[in-house]
Structure formats: C-alpha cells, structure tokens
Amino acid sequence: MGTISEKILSAHAGKEVHAGDICVVPVDFMMSQDGTTGLTIKAFKQMEAQRIANPKKYAIVIDHNSPSPMESVSNIHKEMREFADSQGSLIYDVGEGVCHQLLPEHGHVLPGNVVIGGDSHTCTYGALNVFATGVGSTDLAAALVTGKIWFRVPSTIKFVYDGTLPSGTYSKDVILHMCRTLTASGATYKALEIYGTVIDAMSVDARMTISNMVVEVGAKVGLMACDGRVRDYVRQRTNAPFKGVEASGSAIYDRVIREDLTDLAPQIAKPHQVDNVVDVDEVAGIELDQVFIGTCTNGxxxxxxxxxxxxxxxxxxxxxxxxxxxxxxxxxxxAMKEGYIDKLVRAGATVIAPSCGPCVGTCNGVPSNDETVLSTANRNFKGRMGNTRAEIYLSSPATAAYSAMLGHIADVREVQK
Amino acid sequence: MSAMKGKAHTFGDNLNTDYVISGKYKFKTLDMNELAKHVMEDIRPGFYDEIKKGDFVVAGENLGAGSSREQAPLVLKAAGIGAVVARSFARIFYRNCINVGLPVVEVDTSGIEEGDELQVDIAAGVVKNITKGVTLEARPLPPVMMKILSDGGLAEHLKKHGGFALEEE
Incomplete structure (x- = not known):
C-alpha cells in the first residue's frame, strides 16, 4: 500500500514503510563518474574495506572531463580504471557516453529497482519506474561496502499533465515549466510521481529529460509509470526479469497538481537559476555566441x-x-546511420565525443567573457560552463537548433506549426 | 560535541554546490586543501582569505542545491568552516555534510548579518547571536543524522558498528 516510493522501498526493506520512516535497503545498481569516483575510492579506503559487495552492480563512468584535457585529470582517470580492474566492476571509458544515458541504454536499471549514483542527475531513471537518486561519495562508498543504503522514505507530490503538447514544445519545455511553477526548492526531500496524457504520449527518451531535472526542484526522485513503452525499452536491452510498481489507489500525497499543457509555449531558463523560466517571447532576439546540444538531459x-x-x-x-x-x-x-550527424556537421556544428561536453565547464567549449550561451543542459548557474562572465540560457534542442541558425534566441514555432 | 564560536559569513537563498566549489577546479584534483583556496570563488572572490578557523557559513533557503559533489562540504571544512547554518538545506548536500562530519544547523537565519559573532551548540540545538544578543532555537537534527555525526561521520559509523546501525527496532 502506498506511493510508488513507499512500495519500492517497502519491497526492498522487507517490511512496510511509509513517508518519514527510516529504512536500510539493498541497492540494485550503483554508479559514479570522474568527478565523484576519486572521493568514493578515498571513502572506501577510509572504511578499511577490501572488496565491493557486488562488483557487477557497480559502473564507473568517465564522462565529465572526457577525453582528459590535462595531466591531473588523466591521473584521476587512471586511478578509476585501476580501481575497476582490481574490483572487477564495470567501467565505461572515454567515448562511451554520459552515465545517465549508459545505465538505461545497457539495461542496468529495471522498473522497481533502487539505484544510487554519485551524480545528482541519477534521478533520470525515475522515468523507467526506478527509485533512483543522487548521493555523495561517502554514501556511495558505504553502499559499495555493504550493498545497502539508508533512506528516509520521502513523501510524494503527484503531477498530472493533461492535454496534448502543442507543436514546437517538448519534454524539456514541460520540465522547465515545472521548475518555473515549483521553484528550485519546491520539492526538497520529496519524491514526485508524474502522470498524464502528455507523459503517456512521450517516448522513454523524452520522459528521461523530465525525470533528469527533478533534482532542480529539490526532489529525490521523479517517478513515472511502467507502461508498455517502458517495458519495451527495457526488454530490448536486457533479459533480466522485472515488475513495474504502481501506486495504490489509497496512496497519500502531499499535494496533487493537475495542469493542462495544451497551450504551453517554448520555455527558456534565464541566467543564473534553473527556475528563472519565461516563455520564449520574453527573451526572443537575445544574441548568442554559442549553442550547445547534448548532455544527460538532451543528447x-x-x-x-x-x-x-x-x-x-x-x-x-x-x-x-x-x-x-x-x-x-x-x-x-x-545518428550517423540516420544521417543526423551529416546534416548537423554540414550546417556548421562541431560534434564532440559522447560525454558531458562543456556542461560542467571542464573542456570542449568554455565560453569567453561576456558571451551568451544557449544550452540544452540542466543547469545555468553562474560559472557553470567554466566562465563566471558568461550568461547561460537553457532550452529544448529544437529551440536551440533554430536559435543557432538565426544567431539569437528564437521561437521555433515559426518553423514548427 | 561542545559549542563552537565564530563569525558569520552570510549568503543568500539557493546557494548551490557549483558555487561552493566550481566544476572548473573540482575535476582537476582530489587535494581538498588546494581546492579550498577556490571556495565560493565564482560568487565571492577572495572568500578563502576572509575565513578564520571555526567561522560559519550562514545562508537562506535551499543551501547546497544542485550537484552531489562531496567536494563542497570537504572544501568548506578544509577552508576552516566550523558549521553550515541555513534556513533549509538541499538533501544531498545535507547528507554529505553529516557523512563527512561537517555540522549542519537548520535555523531561521534572517536576522543574522555579515560579521555577527555566533555561538553554535549542535547538541543543544541552539544558535546564540552574541553580537545581536539573540538566542535562536534550531530545528533538531534527526536522530539518524545525530548518530552518524556523533560517530564522526559515516565511515567511522560503519567501522564502529560493522554496518548500518540506524533503524529503530
């Protein structure tokens, strides 16, 4: 009985738990990346541990600063490879891609699972009906050693997005709209369940864009239903058995927010806060120096x-x-097979290695002073892309591509009617 | 845990972990003393030099939003910050602080100004603003958190108990 979070955590804890309870649960899959693995290894050693409890349930991903732009980073990458080899865990090296694409794509996360990652956007897998959340390196190390993590069972806000998304708007516009209405701290400590005809009509890829960004409203996880599309997505990638988890009819929610999105306009987050969101017409015409399409949100x-x-x-x-x-x-x-890369490169795009790219300001496109960037990433904090004097706006890939063509922020509905 | 005394360094709402330690530095090294020199650099250049050992970071709502980087609390500790005090915290940062043994205090910070002399008593849940002559009652730390913190962080907790010892039987 209960919300999806309560039911998944109860099943893992081996007893019925409800919002507010503390539980220690086994973890089904774990991940860390090149910004968090170093400290994870440090904490692992501090715990005087020798072996990871379940090495096949742990993936190390080199994606945030990849390929390495400098010696010190190369040495961190080397330490990651050595740790993976010595423990027999999985490793996704340079060029494999972004952690939050790799875990679902390779069938590592299943509906009904509990998954943690040393990266705040681990909540992405909520779109696959996974209780997935970001943790720090010490929590992750503790889970590597014990196979478990402790949680306070979150209470849940339920969203129902009715209607049909209009032309020119995408799942990114939905989540930016949520950030706008809920604010950056609107769901702190809470789980979200996200439903409605708008979600039903979306591909699993599109849904992941929404669950990816629920941490931007402070949420622990953004769960969606395990419907036919999710089952197909998972079955194409693994033979492992799984069972989706639904909320009970009697589940108790903090709040239920129901909204019709039929009139949604393309949404833009302005500098330097993800919840500083406006309709595109308020910022249309702002000149751009760089556009970035990619990341765990929209790549x-x-x-x-x-x-x-x-x-x-x-x-x-x-x-x-x-x-x-x-x-x-x-x-x-x-994308090469389908001819997308060909079209992008011919239009003037620079295609870089599958990675986080310039999102976190490490390499591959740091803006210069006083430049303006439009990005499909999930964060636009001051200095996020490596320069505090650059302004970062966030949008959907469609808005980003159309704006790149015109050289300023533009309303993609002009060409998508 | 005895009471700590220090000066308040005040920040606003939604102070995220990118601001505590920028991505352009944190991927480069695991040396926290080196990273500490860049603490808050993107929003308050020179902050590292302002800190005296035992001072406090005081913020509004949602302190520690964003990235899960544990470098954020580690860098604050390495820079000499004794505790972080805020009206509310983002969840990953909150856990990380406790796990690495950096005390967190949830209290109404609206009356605290830059440079105020504070006395923070975690165990009693009290923040005394010595400059203003006001005593503030903090929201008690959840028992789980208190246990991890008093064991000296999560690594020490696991070593001491041979696993998690957090569930109430």
Missing amino acids: RLEDLKVASEILAGKSIARNLRLIVAPASRNVLLD
Missing part, C-alpha cells in the same frame, strides 16, 4: 533528430559556435 537520438531536421540544408549563424555532444557511442552510431 539522445530524438534530440539530435529534431535539431538536424531544423538545420538540414541550412547554416548556423556567422560568429556562432554550435557544439553537439551525443549522449553515448550508440546514440552517435545511430
């Missing part, structure tokens, strides 16, 4: 597809850089 195949369709046979604006980072090697291969 998937359908994101590259829509961008390539908008830019097919066209050119990006003069004096503008368009950087594209496919979310994984498989996304890159599929």
